[in-house]
Amino acid sequence: MGEANTATASVQSxxxxxxxxKIIGMHKxxxxxxxxxxxxxxxxxGERIVICGPSGSGKSxxxxxxxxxxxHQKGQIIVDGxxxxxxxxxxxxxxxxxxxVFQHFNLFPHLTVLENCTLGPIWVRxxxxxxxxxxxxxxxxKVKIPEQANKYPGQLSGGQQQRVAIARSLCMNPRIMLFxxxxxxxxxxxxxxxxxxxxxxxxxxxxxxCVTHEMGFAKTVADRVIFMDGGEIIESNDPHEFFDNPQxxxxxxxxxxxxxx
Amino acid sequence: xxxVAQSYTPGTHPDMPAPVGQRGVLLWLRTNLFSSWANTLAxxxxxxxxxxxxxxxxxxxxxxxxxxxxxxxxxxxIGPGACWAFIKDRWSIMVYGFYPEALRWRVDxxxxxxxxxxxxxxxxxxxxxxxxxxxxxxxxxxxxxLLLGGFGLKHVGTDEFGGxxxxxxxxxxxxxxxxxxxxxxxxxxxxxLPIVKSISVCFIEFIRGVPLITLLFVASTMxxxxxxxxxxFDLLLRVLIMVTLFSSAYIAEVVRGGLQAIPKGQYEAADxxxxxxxxxxxxxxxxxxxxxxxxxxxxxxIGLFKxxxxxxxxxxxxxxxxxxSSLADAQWNGLSNEAYISIALFFFVCCFSMSxxxxxxEGKLDKGYKR
Numbered sequence: 001m002g003e004a005n006t007a008t009a010s011v012q013s014x015x016x017x018x019x020x021x022k023i024i025g026m027h028k029x030x031x032x033x034x035x036x037x038x039x040x041x042x043x044x045x046g047e048r049i050v051i052c053g054p055s056g057s058g059k060s061x062x063x064x065x066x067x068x069x070x071x072h073q074k075g076q077i078i079v080d081g082x083x084x085x086x087x088x089x090x091x092x093x094x095x096x097x098x099x100x101v102f103q104h105f106n107l108f109p110h111l112t113v114l115e116n117c118t119l120g121p122i123w124v125r126x127x128x129x130x131x132x133x134x135x136x137x138x139x140x141x142k143v144k145i146p147e148q149a150n151k152y153p154g155q156l157s158g159g160q161q162q163r164v165a166i167a168r169s170l171c172m173n174p175r176i177m178l179f180x181x182x183x184x185x186x187x188x189x190x191x192x193x194x195x196x197x198x199x200x201x202x203x204x205x206x207x208x209x210c211v212t213h214e215m216g217f218a219k220t221v222a223d224r225v226i227f228m229d230g231g232e233i234i235e236s237n238d239p240h241e242f243f244d245n246p247q248x249x250x251x252x253x254x255x256x257x258x259x260x261x
Numbered sequence: 262x263x264x265v266a267q268s269y270t271p272g273t274h275p276d277m278p279a280p281v282g283q284r285g286v287l288l289w290l291r292t293n294l295f296s297s298w299a300n301t302l303a304x305x306x307x308x309x310x311x312x313x314x315x316x317x318x319x320x321x322x323x324x325x326x327x328x329x330x331x332x333x334x335x336x337x338x339i340g341p342g343a344c345w346a347f348i349k350d351r352w353s354i355m356v357y358g359f360y361p362e363a364l365r366w367r368v369d370x371x372x373x374x375x376x377x378x379x380x381x382x383x384x385x386x387x388x389x390x391x392x393x394x395x396x397x398x399x400x401x402x403x404x405x406x407l408l409l410g411g412f413g414l415k416h417v418g419t420d421e422f423g424g425x426x427x428x429x430x431x432x433x434x435x436x437x438x439x440x441x442x443x444x445x446x447x448x449x450x451x452x453x454l455p456i457v458k459s460i461s462v463c464f465i466e467f468i469r470g471v472p473l474i475t476l477l478f479v480a481s482t483m484x485x486x487x488x489x490x491x492x493x494f495d496l497l498l499r500v501l502i503m504v505t506l507f508s509s510a511y512i513a514e515v516v517r518g519g520l521q522a523i524p525k526g527q528y529e530a531a532d533x534x535x536x537x538x539x540x541x542x543x544x545x546x547x548x549x550x551x552x553x554x555x556x557x558x559x560x561x562x563i564g565l566f567k568x569x570x571x572x573x574x575x576x577x578x579x580x581x582x583x584x585x586s587s588l589a590d591a592q593w594n595g596l597s598n599e600a601y602i603s604i605a606l607f608f609f610v611c612c613f614s615m616s617x618x619x620x621x622x623e624g625k626l627d628k629g630y631k632r
Contacts, residue, residue, distance in 0.1 A: 067533050095535035106530035110548050110626075119544060120534040152628070172534065 018044045020176055020207050021066060026075030028061060035061055037231045039075070043176075048208045050218040050239075053228035054254060059211045062228070063178045066209070067098045080175060096124060099169030103181040105161045107153040113140070113164050114149040120172045132171070139167040143197050159190025163197055170201075177201070179210040215258060219243065227251045322602075332592045347596045348603050351587045355580055355603075358423020364415060368426055371407040374400060375433065383618060401437070419497035423578040425607060430497075431579075432566040432611075435504040439565070440558070442505065443512025444551075448542065450517055461513070468510035473568055476503045481575040500572055504565070511561045519554035520546065552626045559619035563612045580604055 021043035028036035036058045043049060051059045064070040065077060068084055068091045077084040079094045108116050117136035121127040127135075140146045143163040145156075153161055162182055169177060179198065183191040195217050202208055202221045212218070218225050218239055225242040227235045227250075235242065235251045243259075246252045269275075294304045325342025328349060336344035348355070357365050378400035381393030408430070410416035422430065449461030468476075480499040488494065523546055531541035551558070573582040584600040587593055 069529055069533060092535050092537065095533055098533070100530075100533040102526060102530065104524075104526055106524075106526035108527065108530070108545055108549075110552065120536075123540050123544065124535045 020045050020047075020080055021209075022076075022078040023062075023066075024076045024078075026062075026065065026072050026077060028058075028065065028070065028072045028074075035231050036065070036072070039233060041226075041233065043207060043209065045175075045207055046205045047223050048202050048221050049210065049224045049226060050222040051209065051211045051226045051228060052213065052215070052218070052254070052258075053234075057228040058231040059228050060180050063180060063209055063211055066176075066178060067095050067100055069100075096172065097175045098178060099172055099174035099176070100178045100180065101162070101165050101169055101182045103184050105153070105158075105165045105185075107161055107165055107168070109153050112150050112152055113145075113156070116153065116164060117168045117171045120168065125172065136167070136171050139170045140164070142170075142200070143167045144193075157190065158186045159193045162186065162190075162194045166194075166197055166201070176207045176209065179208065179212065181211050181213070183212065183214060213258065215243070227254060229254070333594060333596060336596075343599050343602075344593075344596050345599060347587075347593045347599050351584075351593070354424060354587070355583055356425045358427055358578060358583060359421040360423070360426065361415075361417060361421065364417060367407045367414065367417075371404045372426075372429070374403060374407075375429075383622075401434075419495055422497060424583050425580045427572070427577060427579045428566070428569045431501060431504055431569040431572060434501050435508050435565050435569070436562045438505045439508035439512055442509035444516050444547065446509060446513035447516035447520060450513065451520060465510045465513050468507055469514075473504070473507050474571055474574055476507055477571060477575050479503070496575070497577065500575070500577065504569070508561060508565045512558060515554050515557035515561060516550060518557065519550035519552075522553050523549050552623075555619055555623055555626075559615055563615050566611060566615070567608055580607060 019042055021041065023039050023041040026036060026039040027034070039062060041062075051063070053059050061070055065072050066079060066084075072084075080097055082090050082094055084091065084094060107113075108119070111119065114133065114136055117139065118129065118132040121132040121135060122129060137146055137149060140149055143166055145160055145163055145167075148156060148160060148164070153164065156164065166182075182198070183194050186194060191214070195214060198208070198210070198217065199221055210217070210222075222239050224236060225239050226233055227242070227246075227248075229250050234248050235246065237247075242251075243255065246255055295301045321342045323342075325340045326345050327336045327340045327342060328345050330336040330339055330344065330346040331350075333344065333347070336346055353362075353365075357368055360368055377393075378397040380387060381390050382397050387393070406412060406414065408417065408422075409419070446461050446465060449457045450465065452458050452461070477500060480503045481496060484494065484499060527545055527549065528541070531545045536544070570579055570581045572579055573585075578586065581604055584604055588595070588597055588600055
């Protein structure tokens, strides 16, 4: 049984090595509540996807299923050729390749910024400390806050904390970056600095899945915009088509509300 | 007095120093003690009470006290105050119990080494911390060797332990071993593995459901019924085990409270990085949970240290037990005030030190959390 699984997994990985995430017929329930209905999604390497929709539509739940922060009950999720099941080894292998940035940053408050960034490489990838610190300083410079390396997260502003969170995920050299409403907890002034960081990251060719309400970001960077409502993917299109020519009524309603004010 | 309000254009107001408050003792007295008629009355009543209590207390304890006498009647004839001569006479037995007099240097040495072993554990900015910690890990064996004997030192039975030394041995052992055990129990109770969880829950609830005295009784009397006949299990060792198990159940609940206070996002951030269970516990969750639990943990330890006097019930003579048997002695009969005040002072010094350390630790760990 195990051999057959790895055989299928490696066949899939060689056949579609460009397809980093494949979700097939995925359903999820919270108790009796059917929160995700028949999700089908395919993400190729280097693709940037923005997922939008009203609250409660299941957007965050869907991307949290990709790194097993939530469990799906039906269907398949295959990340970089590895299928997500209850097998802890596979889950850990997937989590190493998938970085996540949270709405509320989730930095570790008892560690300095530098220690936050080097923790993953040192303990998960067994990188020597000096090399991990060099990588961390490199990414902290890329997000433009190298001078904060020895401060504690509590001493930074929200925008700086989120940029540290992005740097922390990047230090693990993931293949995919998931963003769960990264700017929703920030003041308007800080939103720009975080979005700029994400745009620069997109330009390096990182595969990104981003749940956000920032439609300007979607228009600038996204290869595809997905609209979700009521646990289903309603519409999925490239930005121009999506914003100028929405197909479904629910999409039209949503766009009128979010772009109207 | 009147100031001309200087006006600034918006956006140019400079930062100015805060106004100097009116200082002075009179002002403090006025605002804190005599601010209203009710407060004034309360202050006067309080002053009167202090006047009635403190001078007689000082007279009794300090000015009229007797330090040198050989029995109670001689004490009374020298002066009307406290007979500290009693404590002076019985001091060595109150501290060392029945430990052979010639070998008491071993107890002193183990106490000094205890202080040395505690320093690297309690404080972190000290030089040579790493070798110090290794010494701290070896300390239990060194202390056991010093106190009990063997390997070149003359053997001393545990029935000769007593006094403050016994309280310290039971207290320190209980505290040191119940903390790691309590943490494991707390993690076990949170676990998703059903067997681990039920064992942890049953253990914690059983221990918390019975008084420590009953556990000590079980240790001293009933345990023999469960063990094969003829096995002797040192009484002090049984007491140490029971005290440790007792304390670990309470620590487990305190730590569990701390674990629940950690936001779910911390667990998620640790998981999404690919950290395994023990790694995320050790590096992320437990440091934060223990920091939150410090007041509860130190509280439990202070209670535990005072609970060590309960060994009196099963026949081990700690400082309280020895003082009571000294009081029964005809030579010093009836000097209970002096005895109990001394014991209270011993416990107060130990417990207050723990309390102060707790505040120091909380302050030290708070850096960086607050902006």
